[in-house]
Amino acid sequence: MSKITILDIALEAGVSKSTVSRVLNNKPDVLPETKQRVLSVVNKYHFQPTAYAISMSQKRSNCISIVIPHPIDHVFKNPYYSETLRAALDNAQKKGYYVLFSCSPDMSETINAVSQRRVDGVLVISPIASHKDAMRFLQDSSVPLVTCGKCKELGEDIIQICTDNYQGELLAMQHLKRLGHRKIAYINGPDFLPSSQERIRAYMDSMHEIGIHPIGGLVQHSEEYSIEAGYNATIRILDEVPDVSAISIASDYMALGLEKALREKCRRVPDDISVIGFDNIPISEHYSPPLTTIDQHIAEKGKLCIDILVDLIDKGIRPDNCSIDVAPTLCLRESTKEIRS
Amino acid sequence: MSKITILDIALEAGVSKSTVSRVLNNKPDVLPETKQRVLSVVNKYHFQPTAYAISMSQKRSNCISIVIPHPIDHVFKNPYYSETLRAALDNAQKKGYYVLFSCSPDMSETINAVSQRRVDGVLVISPIASHKDAMRFLQDSSVPLVTCGKCKELGEDIIQICTDNYQGELLAMQHLKRLGHRKIAYINGPDFLPSSQERIRAYMDSMHEIGIHPIGGLVQHSEEYSIEAGYNATIRILDEVPDVSAISIASDYMALGLEKALREKCRRVPDDISVIGFDNIPISEHYSPPLTTIDQHIAEKGKLCIDILVDLIDKGIRPDNCSIDVAPTLCLRESTKEIRS
DNA sequence: CTGAAAGCGCTTACAG
DNA sequence: CTGAAAGCGCTTACAG
Numbered sequence: 001m002s003k004i005t006i007l008d009i010a011l012e013a014g015v016s017k018s019t020v021s022r023v024l025n026n027k028p029d030v031l032p033e034t035k036q037r038v039l040s041v042v043n044k045y046h047f048q049p050t051a052y053a054i055s056m057s058q059k060r061s062n063c064i065s066i067v068i069p070h071p072i073d074h075v076f077k078n079p080y081y082s083e084t085l086r087a088a089l090d091n092a093q094k095k096g097y098y099v100l101f102s103c104s105p106d107m108s109e110t111i112n113a114v115s116q117r118r119v120d121g122v123l124v125i126s127p128i129a130s131h132k133d134a135m136r137f138l139q140d141s142s143v144p145l146v147t148c149g150k151c152k153e154l155g156e157d158i159i160q161i162c163t164d165n166y167q168g169e170l171l172a173m174q175h176l177k178r179l180g181h182r183k184i185a186y187i188n189g190p191d192f193l194p195s196s197q198e199r200i201r202a203y204m205d206s207m208h209e210i211g212i213h214p215i216g217g218l219v220q221h222s223e224e225y226s227i228e229a230g231y232n233a234t235i236r237i238l239d240e241v242p243d244v245s246a247i248s249i250a251s252d253y254m255a256l257g258l259e260k261a262l263r264e265k266c267r268r269v270p271d272d273i274s275v276i277g278f279d280n281i282p283i284s285e286h287y288s289p290p291l292t293t294i295d296q297h298i299a300e301k302g303k304l305c306i307d308i309l310v311d312l313i314d315k316g317i318r319p320d321n322c323s324i325d326v327a328p329t330l331c332l333r334e335s336t337k338e339i340r341s
Numbered sequence: 342m343s344k345i346t347i348l349d350i351a352l353e354a355g356v357s358k359s360t361v362s363r364v365l366n367n368k369p370d371v372l373p374e375t376k377q378r379v380l381s382v383v384n385k386y387h388f389q390p391t392a393y394a395i396s397m398s399q400k401r402s403n404c405i406s407i408v409i410p411h412p413i414d415h416v417f418k419n420p421y422y423s424e425t426l427r428a429a430l431d432n433a434q435k436k437g438y439y440v441l442f443s444c445s446p447d448m449s450e451t452i453n454a455v456s457q458r459r460v461d462g463v464l465v466i467s468p469i470a471s472h473k474d475a476m477r478f479l480q481d482s483s484v485p486l487v488t489c490g491k492c493k494e495l496g497e498d499i500i501q502i503c504t505d506n507y508q509g510e511l512l513a514m515q516h517l518k519r520l521g522h523r524k525i526a527y528i529n530g531p532d533f534l535p536s537s538q539e540r541i542r543a544y545m546d547s548m549h550e551i552g553i554h555p556i557g558g559l560v561q562h563s564e565e566y567s568i569e570a571g572y573n574a575t576i577r578i579l580d581e582v583p584d585v586s587a588i589s590i591a592s593d594y595m596a597l598g599l600e601k602a603l604r605e606k607c608r609r610v611p612d613d614i615s616v617i618g619f620d621n622i623p624i625s626e627h628y629s630p631p632l633t634t635i636d637q638h639i640a641e642k643g644k645l646c647i648d649i650l651v652d653l654i655d656k657g658i659r660p661d662n663c664s665i666d667v668a669p670t671l672c673l674r675e676s677t678k679e680i681r682s
Numbered sequence: 683c684t685g686a687a688a689g690c691g692c693t694t695a696c697a698g
Numbered sequence: 699c700t701g702a703a704a705g706c707g708c709t710t711a712c713a714g
């Protein structure tokens with residue numbers, strides 16, 4: 001038995017395909033009793049029209065593509081991505097869009113999906129400079145496109161929704177300085193990430209403000225957002241700057257490695273060393289001790305991306321400004337404390 | 342400018358649509374020079390045929406649906422799901438399938454996608470008894486269907502790929518008993534999960550084997566897989582059975598809460614209490630101490646699900662047996678130790 | 683080896 | 699208010 005079609009419904013209801021189509025799409029100008037008759041047959045068979053036939057005539061798919069163009073093992077390890085994805089997915093679903101999800105680092109899968117007209121819009125989570133060409137292709141193919149996270153190299157015509165990373169790290173440093181810390185180390189994320197570049201700039205500016213030129217081991221870089229990277233960077237700091245009094249780290253997730261290192265080296269948090277993270281991922285409130293961090297409101301940001309993308313698809317509404325900032329806030333927990341006198 | 346079509350290519354190459362189609366699909370019986378001529382036009386425009394037009398004539402979408410029918414905030418918090426999804430996604434991509442991803446707990450989104458012919462097959466990750474009707478609908482609509490995780494209520498005709506949970510918990514208990522532990526507590530996952538049911542059965546059988554009837558606080562149940570649940574269950578155990586010497590817990594993720602509780606109560610792992618988890622999620626090797634656990638080979642299992650699903654879609658190959666077991670193994674790390682004498 | 687034509691299952695002017 | 703017909707962009711027998 002092959003799939004039932006609109007024609008079968010029409011025949012059984014004693015009307016034409018056109019009328020069934022009208023009923024299905026809630027068009028006006030259908031006699032109430034006709035509508036009822038059609039509807040009862042539709043319900044009888046739980047009929048749903050075939051998506052690709054609709055696409056064929058309407059030239060839309062009701063799908064959007066969400067892509068996180070990074071190595072898939074990183075994506076699913078790091079709760080920042082999961083949380084963004086979760087919020088975006090949830091919102092897309094609520095708005096009646098199906099989601100084609102992919103992680104190809106070169107975005108080839110997304111480019112193909114767009115070329116094949118599989119999707120009506122694209123959300124790219126955390127693009128980086130190396131995606132410039134792919135992003136340009138997408139933007140030029142005039143598919144609605146929105147970015148979660150900012151990247152200067154991408155071009156000013158691309159809608160980018162991003163946490164103000166500079167402001168966020170500024171908040172972190174203000175907090176530590178308020179607690180009396182001056183010998184503050186910084187563990188940065190991967191240098192190629194625009195967020196890392198912004199955050200470290202804020203750290204540097206903050207240190208200069210109190211007249212410290214952070215040299216030696218105070219500033220550490222990471223190859224990737226990983227627990228190991230956080231661990232290794234912390235070990236290096238303790239080695240090179242034994243009297244460090246606070247550490248600001250660019251990712252809550254990496255802070256898991258940081259805590260491990262401090263525990264191994266018998267430094268208590270926050271009594272010996274204050275620690276402040278960045279992101280506020282769902283698990284960071286369960287760290288020991290619960291992590292003070294910069295909340296970048298991941299879920300709201302992910303939701304907002306879909307709001308804007310769907311507005312663009314459905315109504316053609318472009319935001320006034322392509323660059324949309326989400327304000328970070330300080331999330332005070334127990335890993336920071338006034339410096340020991 | 343509207344999208345270029347096969348007709349545009351045909352015109353420019355001086356052939357018919359049929360011939361372009363043949364070239365695009367690598368059909369035989371095309372003169373090499375004709376093929377070249379077509380290909381050069383195709384490449385000139387980076388032409389890709391529209392997916393829904395292909396679907397229209399071929400009645401296939403080249404999409405599969407992957408659904409994790411649980412509350413979305415649980416899904417992304419628990420690395421077990423992420424890791425399964427990661428492996429499945431990766432493999433689907435390699436096999437040239439797009440993935441429609443969803444998390445609706447009632448599977449309605451998936452049912453609609455199938456009814457609308459959006460997908461060629463479905464992978465359901467961790468279905469439970471309450472999905473019986475939805476699963477029945479899918480199976481009866483004769484869309485290729487595969488399950489990751491087993492659930493008896495679903496029916497014997499459904500292909501279910503699952504870790505042998507009973508065997509896994511047996512391994513855990515054998516290990517603890519070998520180390521001399523007898524007062525072993527068990528923290529189970531949610532009762533409604535088939536995996537929980539199997540695992541606790543193995544725990545009970547193991548305890549009976551050494552002549553212990555686990556009463557009182559030795560057996561704890563959790564409402565959900567969460568850090569809090571692991572924490573609370575552990576507190577209750579320490580309260581009710583202060584001289585417990587080992588704890589077996591149904592999830593590495595929950596073990597994060599367990600460790601927190603033990604730390605608060607100043608019980609050292611493994612010196613005071615041995616701990617063994619279940620799953621072997623990517624982060625459990627980074628716990629303090631690294632967690633001994635039952636490896637259920639999450640990634641291999643996720644990959645296998647797609648192997649089987651795609652075989653079913655592409656070649657109509659059904660495995661000999663609907664029930665496919667993946668053997669768990671003991672993953673020895675540092676959270677278990679011989680009992681103190 | 684190649685092309686003309688029919689067909690996939692919808693929607694949408696257009697007529698009535 | 700309703701229906702007949704064309705069209706969306708491909709593939710696939712069928713002829714030649």
